[in-house]
Amino acid sequence: MGERAEFDVLVVGGGPAGIAAACCAAEAKLRVAVVDDNPALGGQIWRGEPASPGTSQSATWYQRVARLPVHIIAGTRVFAPVGPRTLMAESEDGVCELAFRKLILATGARERFLPFPGWTLPNVIGAGGLQALARSGVNVRGKKVVVAGTGPLLLAAAAHLRQGGAEICLIAEQASWRRLLAFSVGLARHPSKLKDALALRRELAGVPYLAGCWPVAAQGKEKLDSVILRRGAKTWNVPCDYLACGFHLVPNTELAALLGCRVEQGRVRVDDFQQTTVADVYCAGEPTGIGGLELSLVEGQIAGHAVAGHLDAARGLFAKRKGLRRFAAGMDRGFALRHELRNLPQPDTLVCRCEDVPLGRVREHSSWRAAKLLTRCGMGPCQGRVCAPAVEFLLGWNVESVRPPVFPVRVESLIATAASQSPS
Amino acid sequence: MTPTYDVVIIGGGIVGAACARECAFAGLRVAVVEADFAGGGATASGMGHIVVMDDSKPQFALTRYSQQLWRELAYELPPDVEYMPCGTIWVAADEQEMQEVRRKHDFYGVRRVPTEILDPRSLYEAEPHLRPGLLGALLVPEDLVIYAPCAARFFLRQAQARCCDLHMGRVTGIRDHGVVLQDGSVLRAGTVVNAAGTWAKELTPGLEMRPRKGHLVITDRYPGFVRHQLVELGYLKSAHTLTAESFAFNVQPRLTGQLLIGSSRQFGVEEKSVDNHIIAGMLARACEYLPELSRMSAIRCWTGFRAATPDKLPVIGKCPGHEHLYLATGHEGLGITTSLGTARLLLDQMLNRAPAIPLEPYLPGRVMETAHA
Amino acid sequence: MPDLVQMTINGVAVRIPRGSTVAAAVLLAGSSALRRSVSGELRGPLCGMGVCFECRVAIDGRRHVRSCQLLCREGMEVTIGG
Numbered sequence: 001m002g003e004r005a006e007f008d009v010l011v012v013g014g015g016p017a018g019i020a021a022a023c024c025a026a027e028a029k030l031r032v033a034v035v036d037d038n039p040a041l042g043g044q045i046w047r048g049e050p051a052s053p054g055t056s057q058s059a060t061w062y063q064r065v066a067r068l069p070v071h072i073i074a075g076t077r078v079f080a081p082v083g084p085r086t087l088m089a090e091s092e093d094g095v096c097e098l099a100f101r102k103l104i105l106a107t108g109a110r111e112r113f114l115p116f117p118g119w120t121l122p123n124v125i126g127a128g129g130l131q132a133l134a135r136s137g138v139n140v141r142g143k144k145v146v147v148a149g150t151g152p153l154l155l156a157a158a159a160h161l162r163q164g165g166a167e168i169c170l171i172a173e174q175a176s177w178r179r180l181l182a183f184s185v186g187l188a189r190h191p192s193k194l195k196d197a198l199a200l201r202r203e204l205a206g207v208p209y210l211a212g213c214w215p216v217a218a219q220g221k222e223k224l225d226s227v228i229l230r231r232g233a234k235t236w237n238v239p240c241d242y243l244a245c246g247f248h249l250v251p252n253t254e255l256a257a258l259l260g261c262r263v264e265q266g267r268v269r270v271d272d273f274q275q276t277t278v279a280d281v282y283c284a285g286e287p288t289g290i291g292g293l294e295l296s297l298v299e300g301q302i303a304g305h306a307v308a309g310h311l312d313a314a315r316g317l318f319a320k321r322k323g324l325r326r327f328a329a330g331m332d333r334g335f336a337l338r339h340e341l342r343n344l345p346q347p348d349t350l351v352c353r354c355e356d357v358p359l360g361r362v363r364e365h366s367s368w369r370a371a372k373l374l375t376r377c378g379m380g381p382c383q384g385r386v387c388a389p390a391v392e393f394l395l396g397w398n399v400e401s402v403r404p405p406v407f408p409v410r411v412e413s414l415i416a417t418a419a420s421q422s423p424s
Numbered sequence: 425m426t427p428t429y430d431v432v433i434i435g436g437g438i439v440g441a442a443c444a445r446e447c448a449f450a451g452l453r454v455a456v457v458e459a460d461f462a463g464g465g466a467t468a469s470g471m472g473h474i475v476v477m478d479d480s481k482p483q484f485a486l487t488r489y490s491q492q493l494w495r496e497l498a499y500e501l502p503p504d505v506e507y508m509p510c511g512t513i514w515v516a517a518d519e520q521e522m523q524e525v526r527r528k529h530d531f532y533g534v535r536r537v538p539t540e541i542l543d544p545r546s547l548y549e550a551e552p553h554l555r556p557g558l559l560g561a562l563l564v565p566e567d568l569v570i571y572a573p574c575a576a577r578f579f580l581r582q583a584q585a586r587c588c589d590l591h592m593g594r595v596t597g598i599r600d601h602g603v604v605l606q607d608g609s610v611l612r613a614g615t616v617v618n619a620a621g622t623w624a625k626e627l628t629p630g631l632e633m634r635p636r637k638g639h640l641v642i643t644d645r646y647p648g649f650v651r652h653q654l655v656e657l658g659y660l661k662s663a664h665t666l667t668a669e670s671f672a673f674n675v676q677p678r679l680t681g682q683l684l685i686g687s688s689r690q691f692g693v694e695e696k697s698v699d700n701h702i703i704a705g706m707l708a709r710a711c712e713y714l715p716e717l718s719r720m721s722a723i724r725c726w727t728g729f730r731a732a733t734p735d736k737l738p739v740i741g742k743c744p745g746h747e748h749l750y751l752a753t754g755h756e757g758l759g760i761t762t763s764l765g766t767a768r769l770l771l772d773q774m775l776n777r778a779p780a781i782p783l784e785p786y787l788p789g790r791v792m793e794t795a796h797a
Numbered sequence: 798m799p800d801l802v803q804m805t806i807n808g809v810a811v812r813i814p815r816g817s818t819v820a821a822a823v824l825l826a827g828s829s830a831l832r833r834s835v836s837g838e839l840r841g842p843l844c845g846m847g848v849c850f851e852c853r854v855a856i857d858g859r860r861h862v863r864s865c866q867l868l869c870r871e872g873m874e875v876t877i878g879g
Contacts, residue, residue, distance in 0.1 A: 037847055037866060038846075038847075038866050039818075039866065039867075039868045044846055048816075075866070075867075077847075080700065082700055092867070110844060110846065110848050111844060113843065113844075113849075120834070120838055120840060121839075121841075122829035122830040122839055122840060122841030123829050123841060124841075124843075125841070125842060125843055125845065126843055126844050126845060128844075128845065128846070129842065129843055129844045129845035129846070130845065131845070132844075132845030132846055132865070133818075133820065133821060133824070133842060133845045133865065136817060136818040136820065136821045136845070136865065137813070137814060137816065137817025137818060137821030137822065137825065138820075138821045138824045138825065139824075139825060222829075222830070222839055223829040223830065223839070223841070224829075252848075353834065353840070353843070353849070353851060354835075354850060355835060356834050356835050356836040356838070365461070366461070367461065369460075369461070369464065370460075370461040370464065373461075373463065373464065373468045373573045374461075374463070374504075374573055374574060374577060375504075379723075379724070380723070380850065381644055381721070381723050381850040381853075381861070382848060382849055382850045383723070383724065385848045385849070386843070386844070386848070386849050403697075403698050403724070403725055403726060404698055404700065404725060405722065405725065408644065408721045408722060408723045408724075408850075408861075409721070409722060410718065410719055410720065410721060410722065411641075411643070411685075411707050411710075411711065411717050411718050411719070411720050411721075411722050412711075412718040412719065413722075414641070414700075414703055414704060414707050414722055414725075415704045415707045415708050415711065415718070416704070417700040417701075417703070417704050418700060418701050418703075418704030418705060418708070419704075420700075644860070644861045645835070645861075646860065680835070719859060721860075721861045
């Protein structure tokens with residue numbers, strides 16, 4: 001580390017899509033590396049899954065990648081390109097240059113957070129966020145958790161937390177019963193998804209699942225005490241230790257955009273073989289459109305086969321991908337955000353948590369850039385990753401423009417980009 | 425047809441906004457036409473420093489005059505303008521630079537600008553994080569730092585509170601009777617002021633001006649790490665050469681506790697994108713003076729373009745060959761500093777008032793291509 | 798017997814299960830908040846995956862380090878509330 005390494009295929013992101021891509025490429029005898037900013041592989045959904053023998057889906061994939069000479073570069077964050085085929089990455093110890101002939105972006109997604117009064121209190125955490133923290137060592141045993149927001153992630157997070165000993169008070173899903181019903185009908189066409197859904201239902205037996213329900217305020221002094229929920233005309237208070245709240249997912253497209261890939265409506269545009277509009281740059285999984293675990297695995301495999309030139313193997317997965325994408329479209333419709341959520345934040349509710357900018361000040365402007373320069377919203381270290389999706393939903397603005405570094409890095413890491421041996 | 429306005433100002437950046445304010449205070453009916461949002465051009469990209477510079481006597485006169493106008497506003501400016509009277513410390517790394525320190529001290533002393541020569545002990549007391557081995561410095565306590573986009577907005581609001589209209593739109597042509605906008609509409613005015621910065625030349629083609637690209641980096645919050653704006657004396661060599669590319673050490677504390685790191689200059693580059701090599705070179709230079717910077721978190725990088733004239737002085741005055749067109753542009757890296765002075769001098773000319781400093785050095789005739797009719 | 802890592806949080810010695818992240822360690826040690834926002838509000842982790850920056854703490858004297866993706870190390874000195 002701290003040097004330059006060259007690979008046939010570099011995979012950015014070690015979640016399911018990245019692991020699947022790496023496996024297919026490495027099985028084709030290509031020299032493959034996976035770089036991820038977490039301490040180990042797994043991305044979000046498989047975070048902390050033990051790589052022990054077993055028959056679970058994650059274990060199967062972990063075993064498969066472990067059998068292959070794939071270079072795993074963990075705890076390392078890609079932050080900028082330094083040439084047409086080289087990315088610069090930073091870890092706690094230094095920087096490294098990662099050179100490639102083909103690049104597969106499997107950068108996943110992040111949760112969408114919507115502001116409401118009290119959302120900045122400690123113990124108001126994302127749904128995936130609290131699940132991630134629980135997988136990273138946080139003890140939720142005996143803690144009362146309200147799970148709220150939208151999307152299948154709420155169920156997965158609630159089930160996982162319950163397994164960890166948490167008491168799930170209820171799950172508040174903002175989508176209406178009508179929409180959920182329509183979505184469930186779509187489930188029937190996907191037997192494996194139906195099976196998963198029923199399994200989740202069993203794991204969450206006894207936990208109230210309320211549709212058309214959302215948080216209107218989090219209350220507490222130095223940390224969360226309770227959540228006020230609304231459903232129809234009724235609002236009520238639920239005391240709890242944690243509010244695990246997230247409103248579905250937003251693709252992580254920043255690196256793709258920085259590399260010049262076409263990004264449309266927040267999704268990286270790819271062809272049938274998962275290639276982006278930039279030659280030799282592929283993208284698989286959530287950044288091409290939120291679609292869940294199975295779709296990420298399929299797209300990852302297609303990309304892995306494609307970079308190896310195994311186009312028939314890739315084509316063999318097209319039908320499965322098509323079906324899963326149809327399911328994903330249904331998911332988008334089912335869990336679309338209702339307009340009432342736009343009214344949750346008050347003028348003094350913070351929208352930008354890095355710079356503590358309230359909605360009232362942001363709203364005075366007519367574009368993201370003006371709001372950013374005149375209120376500081378989006379100028380903080382998160383580079384708008386938290387506030388921009390919220391602002392896009394609340395105010396209908398288009399948030400664009402990405403510059404290096406795509407994450408904050410140490411000054412010395414930026415200096416190291418000039419020492420790059422690759423021609424710019 | 426009577427003009428709608430006495431003055432139309434093209435450009436709502438810091439210079440245009442300052443001019444609008446000055447016009448409104450003088451009782452003129454003024455309109456500002458802005459294509460994006462007020463303060464969104466070079467105003468938004470720069471460091472927001474308000475410094476006296478003595479590269480030439482006219483440059484000194486204008487920067488000092490304008491700085492004093494800024495200081496008069498200290499209590500009027502709203503908090504989001506982040507007015508910081510932190511002063512500047514010009515750092516000397518060798519004997520040649522110390523001679524420059526003494527020369528500046530004398531030059532400013534004669535002209536009643538307070539400065540203080542710092543010996544190494546005083547320098548390190550003032551700025552403990554500077555690398556050891558520096559020979560001393562010049563402290564200019566009356567230099568300031570502000571946040572320019574909010575200042576531009578403030579000036580415009582002051583103008584709008586009197587008799588100023590802000591029109592959102594892009595000017596495509598200047599006529600004798602006013603300006604033509606992209607949507608075909610016309611704003612009629614007795615006088616037009618071209619304060620369009622790097623776009624000024626599109627509307628006044630004879631103007632000899634080139635964009636000079638700069639890069640900046642801002643860090644996370646490290647309050648108290650640096651207390652003054654810090655500049656190397658080599659800055660002068662950078663700002664005032666005409667070579668393709670140059671860096672100089674320039675670190676500024678922001679009120680938030682963040683450190684703003686510059687500076688760089690490039691001619692002949694029209695691409696807006698961030699260049700890793702420039703960023704790296706600029707940061708490496710900064711770390712030579714502040715070694716602890718290297719482990720700090722850099723949050724963002726960006727670029728901007730300064731409008732630069734061949735003699736590094738702005739153009740302020742009537743455009744030769746035009747009865748009704750004035751220019752207020754070409755401020756290179758001193759737009760924030762000299763915005764208020766520019767506005768005053770512009771109005772002095774428009775209203776035939778006696779200017780506080782001679783305005784001949786800034787008249788546009790000197791940088792207009794003679795072939796232009 | 799769980800494998801524990803010895804470290805300090807604001808000078809107080811704690812023992813944390815190996816494999817935990819620093820953010821988890823702080824929560825395990827009993828504090829819901831890791832930092833103060835720019836206007837002084839107490840803040841805890843939000844995203845759990847390194848994008849929100851609410852989990853910034855000082856590690857061994859270095860400020861603004863995200864703690865939710867960093868594994869605890871023996872002897873690590875964590876400072877929260879900055």
